[in-house]
Amino acid sequence: MRIYAFCLLPLLLTRASAQDPTVTLKVDATDAPRRLFHVRMNMPAKPGPLTLLYPKWIPGEHMPVGPITNLVGLKVTAAGQPVAWRRDSVNMYAFHVDVPQGATSLDVAFDYISASDPNMFTSSGSSTTSELAVLNWNQTLLYPEGSDPDHLNYQATFQVPAGWRYGTALPIARESGNQVEFQPAPLTTLIDSPISTGMHYRTIDLGNNGGAQHYIHIAADSEHALDATPDTIAHWKNLVAETGALFGSRHYRSYHFLFTLSDYTVRIGIEHHESSDDRDYERTLIDPALLKADGSLLSHEMTHSWNGKYRRPSGLATGGYDAPMQGDLLWVYEGLTNYLGEVLAARSGLWTPKDYRDSLAMTAAQLDTESGRAWRPLEDTAVAAQLLYAAGDDYSEYRRSVDYYPEGSLIWLEADVTIRRLSHGAKSLNDFCRSFHGGPGGAPALKPYNFDELVTALNAVQPYDWAGFFQARLRSTEPHAPLGGITGGGWKLTYSSMPSDPWKAFEQYGKQIDLSFSIGLKVKEDGTIEDVSFNGASAKAGVVPSTKVIAVNGRQFDLTTLREAVQQTAASTTPLELLIKTGEYYKTYRIEYRGGERYPHLERDSAAPDLISLISAPLEKK
Numbered sequence: 001m002r003i004y005a006f007c008l009l010p011l012l013l014t015r016a017s018a019q020d021p022t023v024t025l026k027v028d029a030t031d032a033p034r035r036l037f038h039v040r041m042n043m044p045a046k047p048g049p050l051t052l053l054y055p056k057w058i059p060g061e062h063m064p065v066g067p068i069t070n071l072v073g074l075k076v077t078a079a080g081q082p083v084a085w086r087r088d089s090v091n092m093y094a095f096h097v098d099v100p101q102g103a104t105s106l107d108v109a110f111d112y113i114s115a116s117d118p119n120m121f122t123s124s125g126s127s128t129t130s131e132l133a134v135l136n137w138n139q140t141l142l143y144p145e146g147s148d149p150d151h152l153n154y155q156a157t158f159q160v161p162a163g164w165r166y167g168t169a170l171p172i173a174r175e176s177g178n179q180v181e182f183q184p185a186p187l188t189t190l191i192d193s194p195i196s197t198g199m200h201y202r203t204i205d206l207g208n209n210g211g212a213q214h215y216i217h218i219a220a221d222s223e224h225a226l227d228a229t230p231d232t233i234a235h236w237k238n239l240v241a242e243t244g245a246l247f248g249s250r251h252y253r254s255y256h257f258l259f260t261l262s263d264y265t266v267r268i269g270i271e272h273h274e275s276s277d278d279r280d281y282e283r284t285l286i287d288p289a290l291l292k293a294d295g296s297l298l299s300h301e302m303t304h305s306w307n308g309k310y311r312r313p314s315g316l317a318t319g320g321y322d323a324p325m326q327g328d329l330l331w332v333y334e335g336l337t338n339y340l341g342e343v344l345a346a347r348s349g350l351w352t353p354k355d356y357r358d359s360l361a362m363t364a365a366q367l368d369t370e371s372g373r374a375w376r377p378l379e380d381t382a383v384a385a386q387l388l389y390a391a392g393d394d395y396s397e398y399r400r401s402v403d404y405y406p407e408g409s410l411i412w413l414e415a416d417v418t419i420r421r422l423s424h425g426a427k428s429l430n431d432f433c434r435s436f437h438g439g440p441g442g443a444p445a446l447k448p449y450n451f452d453e454l455v456t457a458l459n460a461v462q463p464y465d466w467a468g469f470f471q472a473r474l475r476s477t478e479p480h481a482p483l484g485g486i487t488g489g490g491w492k493l494t495y496s497s498m499p500s501d502p503w504k505a506f507e508q509y510g511k512q513i514d515l516s517f518s519i520g521l522k523v524k525e526d527g528t529i530e531d532v533s534f535n536g537a538s539a540k541a542g543v544v545p546s547t548k549v550i551a552v553n554g555r556q557f558d559l560t561t562l563r564e565a566v567q568q569t570a571a572s573t574t575p576l577e578l579l580i581k582t583g584e585y586y587k588t589y590r591i592e593y594r595g596g597e598r599y600p601h602l603e604r605d606s607a608a609p610d611l612i613s614l615i616s617a618p619l620e621k622k
Helices: 187-191 230-247 288-293 297-303 335-348 353-368 378-383 406-422 429-437 451-461 466-474 484-488 501-510 537-541 559-568 611-615
Strands: 022-028 036-044 048-053 071-078 085-087 094-099 105-113 132-135 153-159 165-168 172-176 179-182 195-198 200-209 212-220 254-261 269-271 275-280 311-313 447-449 491-496 512-515 521-524 529-532 548-552 576-582 585-591 599-604
Touching: 071 094, 132 212, 132 254, 153 187, 165 200, 165 212, 165 254, 195 200, 195 212, 195 254, 200 230, 230 297, 230 335, 230 429, 254 297, 269 297, 275 297, 288 501, 297 335, 335 353, 335 406, 353 406, 353 491, 353 501, 353 599, 353 611, 378 466, 406 429, 406 451, 406 466, 406 484, 406 611, 429 451, 447 451, 451 466, 484 491, 484 611, 501 512, 512 559, 537 585, 548 559
Parallel strands: 022 153, 212 254, 254 275, 311 447
Antiparallel strands: 022 036, 036 105, 048 094, 071 105, 085 094, 132 195, 153 179, 165 195, 172 179, 200 212, 269 275, 491 599, 512 521, 521 529, 548 576, 576 585
16 A cells, blocks of 8 residues: 655655666557557566566556557567566566566567457547557556556657657657657656657647747647637637646646547547647638537546645545546546646637537536436446447447436536635635646646545535535435536526537537437437437337438438437427348337427526636736
């Protein structure tokens, strides 16, 4: 067990010393277009038994995702002679070797196969195309069991394909041709510093703010996809300024957004202290709908530098990569970040104030009608995070997913509104962010916390029964979502027949039609039924997920035909008919629904002050 005192722990900047062992690591990415990375390591070793570990629990990914099955061709030698290895029969991530007498080091070689699946939820998914690649160092190294990652130094070298450029937060020692040698760094820093590289590459300087330089490095599958507009770049610069105004200090030396644009890599965001690994569709920067749909991606991941990397729940600060993480406080780690990421998207201009409210309406409606609320409290979605990330989409609102993200937005909005109300506008959650996530800056650091310390910090801003506030919302199995932040913030959840712009953007982003609040279906553009609302009209008719719509009211399916058929239910007296293929069988389902299209919105309620507009307003004067 590792004990953390409440002081700054400069884990990521530990200098190499004469006492600290240094591993040399060379990663050759010239075969990245073939989805192969070639690894060569030399590590100090003493004669006798030694266990080498492959990183399993990766910070920020909340489950054991180290892609061990993609490590191939493993060979271990000492002084040029083969050394036999044996995988542990219980821990699949451990390799046992006997270091021969007289040896002072081991040479380790293997290849890493980048996955081909772009639909995974972790960085272990597809990370290469013929035009670009993203390297997460944890995928291309081993480390000795029992070593301290803060004091095990790696001298890393990276070779990029000819003509490709790259970006990373890892400090560079020297460059020679297409080979980059980095300054020696602790394993903690190395794994926290991914690299993006590509043929079509653009680096944009976002300026110096708070004493730190900021950059965005864009790798794309085409040159045209790099064309960020001046307005978009201005919004990114605003984001940098707004985070400084919110938190008051920066826990990094410089910050690097690694923005990867491809339809063939996994679409994720993974946080790091001094960078973020952000991946999206190829046309994100040149298609306004795609840009709007994922408008809070960069703000979310950047917020994690403060909330998640600097301040981290003790259960997620394990000090290594082999110990299981405990997700009890993910509603803070991810939930608060989700709230702040959306607010910062509005404050920086990545979203309009209306976009923010429309997104909030979508979140509120989704959670307010979720049937799984009756059996699974929000707290359990955090505890069971390592299971839920890999869960299917079918019956997701009955199972519940990683709801601590969206419901965290509702809970922390309510906390913000509560502080503003109790303090008569003198205080807000901004004050909590500055006091809890601020402090000395200039370099990465880790300051863990537990629930009681979180409550104490909130009480220092505004006295209240914060423990009771959170416990009531975390442990509830009431049928409705916590909408107190919306109603207390001067708005109310309503529905109309017109989808909002963000709703349209999310449908385009997901290549689907979302009829969750009318007939209770989400349908992909090829007709596949992605999900069925458990208590909705389609479910009552017998429709199940993972089947395929062939025809709508006797006419061949497409998204427009289905949408128009739902529109017509408002005036029709006959059921909507869907011909659905299940395996090799076809069946017609008659859906009794008369409500037409139905989409969520927020409507102003003058009975309460408009705090939501105040919350989403910029802190920095433009």
